[in-house]
Amino acid sequence: xxxxxxxxxxxxxxxxxxxxxxxxxxxxxxxxxxxxxxxxxxxxxxxxxxxxxxxxxxxxxxxxxxxxxxxxxxxxxxxxxxxxxxxxxxxxxxxxxxxxxxxxxxxxxxxxxxxxxxxxxxxxxxxxxxxxxxxxxxxxxxxxxxxxxxxxxxxxxxxxxxxxxxxxxxxxxxxxxxxxxxxxxxxxxxxxxxxxxxxxxxxxxxxxxxxxxxxxxxxxxxxxxxxxxxxxxxxxxxxxxxxxxxxxxxxxxxxxxxxxxxxxxxxxxxxxxxxxxxxxxxxxxxxxxxxxxxxxxxxxxxxxxxxxxxxxxxxxxxxxxxxxx
Amino acid sequence: xxxxxxxxxxxxxxxxxxxxxxxxxxxxxxxxxxxxxxxxxxxxxxxxxxxxxxxxxxxxxxxxxxxxxxxxxxxxxxxxxxxxxxxxxxxxxxxxxxxxxxxxxxxxxxxxxxxxxxxxxxxxxxxxxxxxxxxxxxxxxxxxxxxxxxxxxxxxxxxxxxxxxxxxxxxxxxxxxxxxxxxxxxxxxxxxxxxxxxxxxxxxxxxxxxxxxxxxxxxxxxxxxxxxxxxxxxxxxxxxxxxxxxxxxxxxxxxxxxxxxxxxxxxxxxxxxxxxxxxxxxxxxxxxxxxxxxxxxxxxxxxxxxxxxxxxxxxxxxxxxxxxxxxxxxxxxxxxxxxxxxxxxxxxxxxxxxxxxxxxxxxxxxxxxxxxxxxxxxxxxxxxxxxxxxxxxxxxxxx
Numbered sequence: 001x002x003x004x005x006x007x008x009x010x011x012x013x014x015x016x017x018x019x020x021x022x023x024x025x026x027x028x029x030x031x032x033x034x035x036x037x038x039x040x041x042x043x044x045x046x047x048x049x050x051x052x053x054x055x056x057x058x059x060x061x062x063x064x065x066x067x068x069x070x071x072x073x074x075x076x077x078x079x080x081x082x083x084x085x086x087x088x089x090x091x092x093x094x095x096x097x098x099x100x101x102x103x104x105x106x107x108x109x110x111x112x113x114x115x116x117x118x119x120x121x122x123x124x125x126x127x128x129x130x131x132x133x134x135x136x137x138x139x140x141x142x143x144x145x146x147x148x149x150x151x152x153x154x155x156x157x158x159x160x161x162x163x164x165x166x167x168x169x170x171x172x173x174x175x176x177x178x179x180x181x182x183x184x185x186x187x188x189x190x191x192x193x194x195x196x197x198x199x200x201x202x203x204x205x206x207x208x209x210x211x212x213x214x215x216x217x218x219x220x221x222x223x224x225x226x227x228x229x230x231x232x233x234x235x236x237x238x239x240x241x242x243x244x245x246x247x248x249x250x251x252x253x254x255x256x257x258x259x260x261x262x263x264x265x266x267x268x269x270x271x272x273x274x275x276x277x278x279x280x281x282x283x284x285x286x287x288x289x290x291x292x293x294x295x296x297x298x299x300x301x302x303x304x305x306x307x308x309x310x311x312x313x314x315x316x317x318x319x320x321x322x323x324x325x
Numbered sequence: 326x327x328x329x330x331x332x333x334x335x336x337x338x339x340x341x342x343x344x345x346x347x348x349x350x351x352x353x354x355x356x357x358x359x360x361x362x363x364x365x366x367x368x369x370x371x372x373x374x375x376x377x378x379x380x381x382x383x384x385x386x387x388x389x390x391x392x393x394x395x396x397x398x399x400x401x402x403x404x405x406x407x408x409x410x411x412x413x414x415x416x417x418x419x420x421x422x423x424x425x426x427x428x429x430x431x432x433x434x435x436x437x438x439x440x441x442x443x444x445x446x447x448x449x450x451x452x453x454x455x456x457x458x459x460x461x462x463x464x465x466x467x468x469x470x471x472x473x474x475x476x477x478x479x480x481x482x483x484x485x486x487x488x489x490x491x492x493x494x495x496x497x498x499x500x501x502x503x504x505x506x507x508x509x510x511x512x513x514x515x516x517x518x519x520x521x522x523x524x525x526x527x528x529x530x531x532x533x534x535x536x537x538x539x540x541x542x543x544x545x546x547x548x549x550x551x552x553x554x555x556x557x558x559x560x561x562x563x564x565x566x567x568x569x570x571x572x573x574x575x576x577x578x579x580x581x582x583x584x585x586x587x588x589x590x591x592x593x594x595x596x597x598x599x600x601x602x603x604x605x606x607x608x609x610x611x612x613x614x615x616x617x618x619x620x621x622x623x624x625x626x627x628x629x630x631x632x633x634x635x636x637x638x639x640x641x642x643x644x645x646x647x648x649x650x651x652x653x654x655x656x657x658x659x660x661x662x663x664x665x666x667x668x669x670x671x672x673x674x675x676x677x678x679x680x681x682x683x684x685x686x687x688x689x690x691x692x693x694x695x696x697x698x699x700x701x702x703x704x705x706x707x708x709x710x711x712x713x714x715x716x717x718x719x720x721x722x723x724x
Contacts, residue, residue, distance in 0.1 A: 001504065077580070083463055084485070089438075089521075096524045097446045101368040109525030110713070113434060114464065114485035119714025122580040128597060131580035131716055132493055135436075135464040136483035143482045150500050178456050216426075217481040219472050 001153045005210040006325065008159070009071065009197035011064025012282040013037060013057040015190055015271050018064065019282050022293040025269060030182065031173060032190045032271035043124075050107065052087040054167035054193070055117055061163060061193035062121045069197035070205060075157025076130030077122045078147050080140030080164035082274035084114035087169050117165060129157060138246070138312040140164050141194070141278040142320065145213045148198045163195030164278035168271075182272060186249045190271015194278030206325045207285045211305075214319040221314040226257035228317055229309070237261060240321070241303040242287055244280045246310030248272050254311055264298055266308070277310045277318060284308055288324050330499040331569040332722070333559045334417075336410025336513075337665045338403055339552030339652045340376035343388075343410075349669060351651060352677035353697070359536055359548045359653045366443075367520045373532060375518055376550025376653025378403070389474070396457060397470065398437030403553035403658075404467040404515035405474055412475055412511060415557035416567060419476040420509075426479030428507045430498050431468040432490030432514030433483065434657035437461035439519040467515055479507060485657065487712030488619075489578070490514050491554070492660030492720055496576040498558045508563040513555030513661040522656065523549060531623045537654075539620035539647035540627050540693045542684040547621045550653020554661035556668075571668045574705075575606025575721030582715055587625050592633030594717040595619075599637050599707065602719040611641040612705050613721070615676045615698070617663045619709040620647020621654050630709065631689040644701075646694040650680035660710035660718065667706040667722045675699050 012018050015025040015032035025032050037060050039048045048056060058079065066072065088111040095104055110116070115133040122131045130151060134143035141164035148160035168176075168191045176182050182189045198210065214232060222228055229237060237243070240262075245255045247265035255263065270279035283293075284306040292299050308320040337343070340358025341351040351358065358376045362369070365377060383393055385402040389409065397405075408431075412420070420427060441462045448455040460466075464483045472481050480501070484493045491514025498510030516522075526532050526549060533546035558573065579601065581594030588595065603610060616638075619630055627647075634645065648666055655662055670676045679693035704724045711717045 001506075082465070092525065093442055093445055093521060094449075096520065101520065101524050101527075104524055104528040106525060106528035109521075109528055112525075113487050113713055115487050115712065115714040115716055118486075119580070119716065122715060123582045123584075126582055128580055128582050128594060130578050131486070131714075132484065132578060133486050134482055135485040136468060136481070137463065137465040139465075139482055146480075147497065150504055153504060154500065175456060175459050179460065215480040215482065217429075217472060218478045219476045220478070 001149060003153050003200055005149055005152055006199045006202050006206045007196050007208045007210055007285060008199040008203060008206050009065040009069025010207060010282050010285055011061040011068060011195045012279065013061050014192040014279050016269050019286055022286060022291055024294055028188045030188050031168060032188045034192050052085050052111065054085055054165050055120065057193040058117045058165040059121060061195040062161060065161060065195040065197050071159060071197060073125045073127055074159040074161040074197060076151060076160045077118045077127055078132050078144040078160060078162045079118035080134045080144045080275055081114055081117060082135060082137050082140050082166050083172060084135060085112050085116055086172055087167065088112040090171055138274050138310055138316060139215050139318055141275045142213055142215050142318045146215065149213060152200045158200045160198050161195060162198055163193060164275035165193035166273050166275045167191050168273060187267045187272050190273045190276060192270055192279050194282050196281065202325065208288050208322045209325055211321040211323055216317045218315055222317055224257050225254060232319060240305050240307040241300045243307045243309060244284055246277065262300060269293065277308060280308045281320060284322055328503050328505065329561050330502045330573040331559050331564045332556050332571050332668055333564055333567050333569065334411045334415025334557035335570060335665050335668060336407040336414060337554040337662060338378060338407050339655060339662055340378055340550055341652060345669060355678060355680060357651050357680055365518045365520065367523055369523060373534060374536065374548050376548060377518055378551055396461060398440040398461040398466065399517035400433055400435065400437055400439060400515050401461060401467040401470040403517055404431055405470050407513060407553035408471045408475060408511060408555045411555035411557045421476040426507060427477060428479055428498055428501050428510035429468060429472055429477050429481040430494040430510065430512045431471060431483050432494040432657050433464050433467055434485055434487050434490055434516055435519050435522055436464040437466050438521045439517045442519055442521050486716040487714055488656050488659055489710040489712040489716040489718040490657035490660065492710035492718035493578055495556060495573065495661065495664055495720055496578060496718065499573040499576060502558055502560050508560045510558040511555060512558055514658040515553035516551060516655055516657040518549060518551040533622065536681050537622035537650050538681040539622040539649055539679055540631060540686060541682050542686050544622045544627060546623055547649065548653040550655040552652060552655040552658045552662055554658060554665045556664060571671045571722045571724060574723045575602035577601030577605060578718045580715045581717055588629040588711060590629055592629035594715055595630050595711055596633035596636055598717040598719040599633065602721050606721045608705060610638045613643045613707050614703040615643055615670055615706045616645035617667050617706060617708040618645050618647045619711045620649055622649060626711065628688060631686060635691060642691065644676060644694045644698050646677055646679035648677050663708045664720060667708045670703050670706055671722060671724050674701055674703050676703065
């Protein structure tokens with residue numbers, strides 16, 4: 001891939017708000033909830049009542065990203081979500097059991113499909129272009145980025161709205177806690193939406209340059225993280241002024257090989273959820289632009305290149321890297 | 326952008342059978358797989374028809390070589406079965422010895438819902454052990470299952486764009502190869518019948534209680550089906566001396582931007598998808614020898630798709646048919662199933678008829694294929710897949 005790709009707009013809804021300041025999240029024992037925006041600023045209250053949280057925060061983040069990029073429309077919309085509109089699935093399933101498959105209203109079924117988010121965002125900006133949805137665990141967001149990069153590479157369009165969102169419902173929290181993805185020794189569970197305008201054009205408001213997006217699954221298990229990264233970056237990691245890691249706790253064995261490098265666990269701010277790397281990209285953009293979370297001393301004063309590294313289990317590694325424009 | 330994308334293997338399972346030969350014979354015999362429901366434990370067993378695969382989940386585990394006490398959703402089992410077949414057909418027992426990374430893209434709309442819905446009530450009522458059955462709920466499970474058993478390393482992903490899902494998986498695989506990111510991509514989709522989707526479509530009032538009739542004036546809705554299909558895509562270098570079953574030459578994905586569940590009457594998104602796919606393939610409408618239409622047999626889809634086809638092809642309208650009356654609508658798997666049918670039509674120079682068609686739609690005044698198309702040279706096939714949320718995708722396969 002030889003065309004340069006820029007991040008020209010971003011919109012975040014997260015447990016620490018829209019990232020207009022980087023204060024740490026309000027203390028929580030086991031779950032961080034997003035700071036919900038005033039939805040009425042974005043769409044009619046009647047529409048909002050029909051939408052579940054993940055749909056609302058996605059639409060808000062999408063609007064913010066477009067506004068930030070000074071665009072009303074893009075050539076396509078690509079959304080990632082690990083579990084989608086799970087609340088609507090829960091509702092439709094509960095109803096069909098309760099009413100023994102009789103007299104069901106279709107609304108929650110319609111909303112439950114994963115592509116509802118991308119479909120609605122596409123419709124809201126009258127976009128007839130490319131529209132896709134990835135639902136693959138922690139890779140969901142990286143696929144949207146890779147897809148947009150290919151679209152731009154192939155000359156099919158110039159601006160793409162990409163993003164990811166997930167909501168942690170009570171049931172999801174229960175299930176993921178059972179499967180040990182959440183727990184006392186880890187960062188609280190999180191949720192959020194992070195949307196970006198990726199563009200072929202470098203413009204005045206360009207926020208960063210996207211350098212690389214890599215999705216890496218190894219059926220027989222990853223080797224040491226440092227070795228895996230050395231394969232991707234043969235010149236080493238010294239260029240990166242900051243490495244944002246998907247560590248699920250302050251001490252996470254997986255990232256030990258990076259111990260002497262300037263790392264920061266982004267889930268300490270976003271909470272732990274599958275598409276949290278869509279938050280990390282926004283945090284990286286802020287760092288490149290000179291902003292710092294309160295724990296300032298963990299970061300170098302000048303940050304020009306950021307690596308984002310996320311993993312799941314022993315088989316899945318996702319890498320994003322970006323630099324100052 | 327100049328790299329060719331070859332199909333070197335296919336694998337398929339639907340209510341018509343579990344080999345390509347069984348599918349071809351069903352088309353020739355004009356025998357539908359849609360009928361009474363006997364496996365899905367739904368209240369509509371006796372009142373709704375579906376294209377159900379008459380194999381229990383245990384049968385499927387055996388077919389895939391898995392132990393009976395393993396926990397797998399029906400969607401993942403169907404996916405694994407078809408993926409194993411496609412790999413084998415292309416000469417791979419597994420991908421263990423590949424030296425370079427490949428891509429695996431699987432598509433599904435309901436994921437592991439078939440297992441979740443069976444255990445949801447008991448769990449809610451306090452049977453905590455049932456929680457293990459939710460492990461396979463998310464869409465990514467079928468993809469990880471395939472990667473695990475076929476020993477795949479590289480880029481793995483799952484697409485969920487409702488009824489166009491697997492067309493988008495094929496498209497993404499082709500784009501990855503064209504851009505030189507990988508030399509091989511195993512792509513396809515899977516959806517099992519579930520009480521959840523059956524009730525969803527029933528609540529939308531778009532299920533026909535009789536056999537569905539695509540593109541017919543009297544059409545009254547769709548029949549659901551289940552299935553999975555996979556294609557092994559390879560670059561020219563990777564294909565080497567192996568036989569190519571066809572090439573993926575055109576693809577497009579557009580948004581109808583009209584309504585969450587309904588397509589625009591004139592089929593704006595659908596038309597745009599077909600036009601763009603033709604452009605990418607460098608073909609004219611007159612070059613297309615057969616169209617495998619989406620043709621769900623709902624009032625709205627067939628009207629909108631028919632209008633779009635008529636607009637794009639005008640006086641050079643090639644034979645077209647929907648195979649939904651054979652298989653039922655297999656949702657996220659439909660695009661991959663129909664990609665296989667498109668490739669079979671290229672291989673055999675035959676195209677399946679549009680089963681159950683009798684009367685032209687009043688607004689459209691065109692007839693789909695009703696007589697067997699035999700020994701007609703079929704070199705270029707267009708396959709449409711459209712979904713909820715306005716997702717429209719078109720693929721073009723060439724000999």
